[in-house]
Amino acid sequence: MGVEKYPEALEFILHWGEMGTHWGANRSVAQVHALLFLSDKPLDAEAICEALDLARSNVSNALKDLQGYGIVRRTHVSGDRRDHFVAETELWDLFMAITAERKRREIDPTIAKLGELKQRMAANKDLPAHVRDRIGRMHEFMSTLTTWYEQVRGLKKSTLVSLMKMGAKVARFIPGGKD
Amino acid sequence: MGVEKYPEALEFILHWGEMGTHWGANRSVAQVHALLFLSDKPLDAEAICEALDLARSNVSNALKDLQGYGIVRRTHVSGDRRDHFVAETELWDLFMAITAERKRREIDPTIAKLGELKQRMAANKDLPAHVRDRIGRMHEFMSTLTTWYEQVRGLKKSTLVSLMKMGAKVARFIPGGKD
DNA sequence: CTTTAATTTCTGTAAAAACAGAAATAATGA
């Protein structure tokens, strides 16, 4: 029996599906993820179709998407020639994978474009200074943020967890940062 | 003359509009924001319509949206009875306003739902343990993250900037976190 | 190599979102 038969599990799946549309995925992708996340065993595509009442092709695309995010992976079940799928259940890894992929899709292209515009603006003499300034500062700001992100992301999980637990207390280490 | 006449400014606006669709806004909203961001003077709705070739109603809704995010505000230009609008240009404040609003729209409802499910699952005895576990842990995880966010968000800007500049060096303050 | 099953890609349809224009409301000034 699939987890989707339990009311709370189903409600989780449906909620996840709705929120998914606000998270840059579509309903089907998010529902498939939720189902796999709650399942304690690998599921094949056909089982997912039946559990969620989705077309086979739709599930196929959703699985491809989720694998693109790195939060679902194919696995093999012995004695079964079909592909099976499992979701990342370690929440920290899930979070890291999602942020990394969203940065790649949603931030990196903009930084690249702003860098390009900066180049071209340097040559264009009749461009108002404030336009050059604002685009330039936006580029710097986003670059700084992502540099910080890349650095922090490289820390080991236990360090990050400790930092999180400290919360605002990290400010103690900054001169004049005691608030 | 409006900034949208400069090729680099226009390209910025168009790019911002496209990316906006990946950032939870629609093209019009993001374009209006980009235009105001680059403008050095308040613009009225009609001027925005002409600059971006959008319908008046569309601009009206975009402005409402942007004010909802807290990144655009109405302002008054003396001798003109029309509303005028300006965008937040301080990038740090812009970033903070956007993250706060996205959290409110995209995270808080899910935490609330997970909390509710947790309650109900406690009573439901035939629910598989791993389902209860995973939903429960997801709730904890998201709560922990947002608590951390709320705390750090409360620090003053200068402290946050210092922390950002430190990057991975914050790990120095964590026992055994020197990587 | 051939047959069969599994998976993906393609194409048309359905659903959702964005948008324009019109109508209604609200605000300002005479």
Add this chain to the structure above:
DNA sequence: TCATTATTTCTGTTTTTACAGAAATTAAAG
């Protein structure tokens, strides 16, 4: 208060995205 102008809300259309079903491809087993 009335007339005028600005703004928002509503309604229908267009565009985009999601999705189902069919066709094509790929992979496995005999």
